[in-house]
Amino acid sequence: MLQTRRQFIQVAAAGVSLLAMGGRAIAQTIGNQGVGNAAPTSSAGTLFTLPPLPYDVSALEPYISSRTLTLHHEKHHGGNVQTLNKLVKDTPYATQDVETIISASAGNPDQTGIYNNAAQMWSHDFFWHSMTPKGGGNPTGKLAERISRTFGSFASFKERFIQAGTSHFGSGWLWLVSDKGELKIVSTANAHVPMLDGQTALLTTDLWEHSYYLDYQNRRQEYLTAFIDKLVNWDFAGENLRKMKG
């Protein structure tokens, strides 16, 4: 599963100087350039850092404005990283990877803050990679076959994906997942991630209002339509499917 293979890179290697001392960064396996599995070794201060966006902040315009993307990445995703670092400091979590933190803290009433921020950090990183400046179009290869087989046609998939996101009540995330080998469209509330349900995420869209309100106000359906028609990164989803065993 992609989620279990997330690579860690040393902050210094990523060129981030402020947190370079003993720090670490998370990055997607895909889009991660020339980095190794550097394990965190410093007990003095292993911290997560905000991974850079995989494209320029203006690259998704006009569908997602640079203002939205800047705030979303720096303040929301960045806020998750900062808060998680504060919460895990001097705990056993400080030296663990984000998936382990999510799994171990989920459902623990004393660790709600840790869980929420770890899961949001993971999902935001996954979301940035679920989009690409020249996105949209049709999936290809095995993913295209699986989508057609599961949903009847790509058009039917798009309709159901947009409908699922539009009808989701409140904050959360919209996903295309593989659930025991079966493709499913699922929406999750707040910070919940599919890995907790034994599902492998292939693709996600952020349904929290901060992801679209400046650009679309209450028109969530327009945002979702733009996502699927103009932004979605089918190569990323296809790669996630390809990496699954079986």
Ligand code: MN3
């Ligand atoms: Mn968000």
